[in-house]
Amino acid sequence: MSAPVPARSVTAQGHYAGSVSRLLAYAIDLLVSSGVFTLALAAISYVVQIVTGNQVSWNRQNIVVVILYVAWEFFYFGYCWAVSGRTPGMAVLGVRVVRADGAAAEPRRGVVRSLVFPLSFLLLGLGFLGILVQRERRALHDLIAGTAVVYSWDARGARLRFLAREAEQAVSPAGASPLTGDAGAAPGR
Amino acid sequence: MTAHRRITDPVEAMAQRVAERVVDLVLQVLDVNAILAQVDVNALLARVDVAALLERVDLNAVLARVDTAALLDRIDVNALLQRIDMDALVEQTDLGAVIARSSGGVAGEALDAARSGAVGLDQSIDRWVQRALRRKQRAPSAPRALLDGEAQTVTDAPASAGRGTPEPPGQTPLRGFPGGEDQPPTPPDGVPPARPGEAPAREATE
Numbered sequence: 001m002s003a004p005v006p007a008r009s010v011t012a013q014g015h016y017a018g019s020v021s022r023l024l025a026y027a028i029d030l031l032v033s034s035g036v037f038t039l040a041l042a043a044i045s046y047v048v049q050i051v052t053g054n055q056v057s058w059n060r061q062n063i064v065v066v067i068l069y070v071a072w073e074f075f076y077f078g079y080c081w082a083v084s085g086r087t088p089g090m091a092v093l094g095v096r097v098v099r100a101d102g103a104a105a106e107p108r109r110g111v112v113r114s115l116v117f118p119l120s121f122l123l124l125g126l127g128f129l130g131i132l133v134q135r136e137r138r139a140l141h142d143l144i145a146g147t148a149v150v151y152s153w154d155a156r157g158a159r160l161r162f163l164a165r166e167a168e169q170a171v172s173p174a175g176a177s178p179l180t181g182d183a184g185a186a187p188g189r
Numbered sequence: 190m191t192a193h194r195r196i197t198d199p200v201e202a203m204a205q206r207v208a209e210r211v212v213d214l215v216l217q218v219l220d221v222n223a224i225l226a227q228v229d230v231n232a233l234l235a236r237v238d239v240a241a242l243l244e245r246v247d248l249n250a251v252l253a254r255v256d257t258a259a260l261l262d263r264i265d266v267n268a269l270l271q272r273i274d275m276d277a278l279v280e281q282t283d284l285g286a287v288i289a290r291s292s293g294g295v296a297g298e299a300l301d302a303a304r305s306g307a308v309g310l311d312q313s314i315d316r317w318v319q320r321a322l323r324r325k326q327r328a329p330s331a332p333r334a335l336l337d338g339e340a341q342t343v344t345d346a347p348a349s350a351g352r353g354t355p356e357p358p359g360q361t362p363l364r365g366f367p368g369g370e371d372q373p374p375t376p377p378d379g380v381p382p383a384r385p386g387e388a389p390a391r392e393a394t395e
Contacts, residue, residue: 014335018311021304094304102332132318135328148332153304163305 014102016137017095017149028089033076037069074114081110086152094153100138100146113145 045056058065080087085105086096097113099105105113120127120140127140138148319328329336 012308012330015331016329018308019314020310021307024307092300092303093307098332099334100332102334102336132314133322136332150331150335151308 012151013154014150014152017093017151018137019131021093021095021151022131022149025087025089025093025095028092029077029087030089032088033073036076037072040072041065077117078111078114081105081113082107083110085110090149094151095149096152097147098150100136100142100148102148102150105147109145109147113141113147116141116144119144 041058045058048054048056060066077087080090081097084096085098090096097105097110099109123140130139130143131137134143136148142148
């Protein structure tokens with residue numbers, strides 16, 4: 001008889017999120033926010049054309065468009081971090097912003113984080129290096145805002161399930177489970 | 190006895206022949222259809238105990254003698270299907286729920302796979318960085334508030350009950366984080382982890 005299973009968890013929930021998850025989340029957010037902004041501009045152009053009869057064209061050199069875009073990005077990230085601690089991209093990747101000590105981040109921290117977020121870009125991207133080398137995986141804007149990014153889902157458990165599924169698909173049609181008495185039973189450990 | 194038989198056997202044979210002839214003559218005269226028309230078949234059948242009759246029939250033996258393939262060959266399935274009112278069938282089926290259920294499972298599985306892939310890369314990159322930086326001391330894996338009570342939990346878990354070595358920081362239930370304490374237990378070596386769909390990844394902080 002095997003020994004009773006200890007009440008230990010396989011979860012990584014609450015652990016510091018890694019660079020790939022955060023980068024992917026940011027890429028999704030950039031797509032979503034830019035897409036919404038473009039749609040909004042198109043809608044404005046349409047309405048203006050209907051009301052005034054004049055055709056409005058937007059381009060990247062237009063300072064108004066640039067200012068609107070920057071303001072929109074601040075609002076998008078700031079609002080999301082202040083209200084729920086995560087953006088749509090972060091929700092997809094299962095990560096969220098918390099206070100540095102792990103408590104739920106206050107709204108003002110979300111706003112501050114969005115305001116100092118560009119700093120990490122402006123320093124030739126060196127601000128993001130902290131995600132890789134800092135012990136708590138905090139980027140420059142995290143250190144300034146006193147925040148951290150953690151997994152908000154059962155990442156490790158899901159990783160085990162994912163690998164188990166892959167192992168199951170790789171098994172021969174003979175039918176023997178690869179997970180029984182096999183090293184494949186503990187992927188990712 | 191033998192003498193008796195010598196007399197009775199020819200008589201019985203003659204009586205048999207006479208009886209057969211008489212029956213033939215009677216049947217030729219009788220209108221059987223007219224007679225049957227006067228019989229109340231329903232009343233007759235009402236007196237039959239069908240249940241008792243069926244109990245005496247070995248249906249399995251009967252079915253074993255049926256050539257199902259030949260039977261199916263004689264059925265025009267296309268004609269049969271044309272007689273089905275598909276619209277009525279669809280109206281009775283909650284297709285929306287079926288589609289939502291199946292697509293929800295697929296979407297959840299895809300999300301699970303995407304997140305798991307990202308977590309795998311996160312861990313790989315983290316290992317490379319730790320090696321490159323030659324860090325001896327392991328970095329904390331979670332914020333302090335989320336790790337409260339970890340030491341106690343590790344102490345509570347006897348080495349003999351698990352893999353024999355204490356977990357590194359952060360691989361124990363996390364207190365102070367919603368859903369951090371009621372996760373499924375670590376499967377012992379050789380035991381498969383939870384199958385997909387058995388315990389879908391959940392957003393504990395939703």
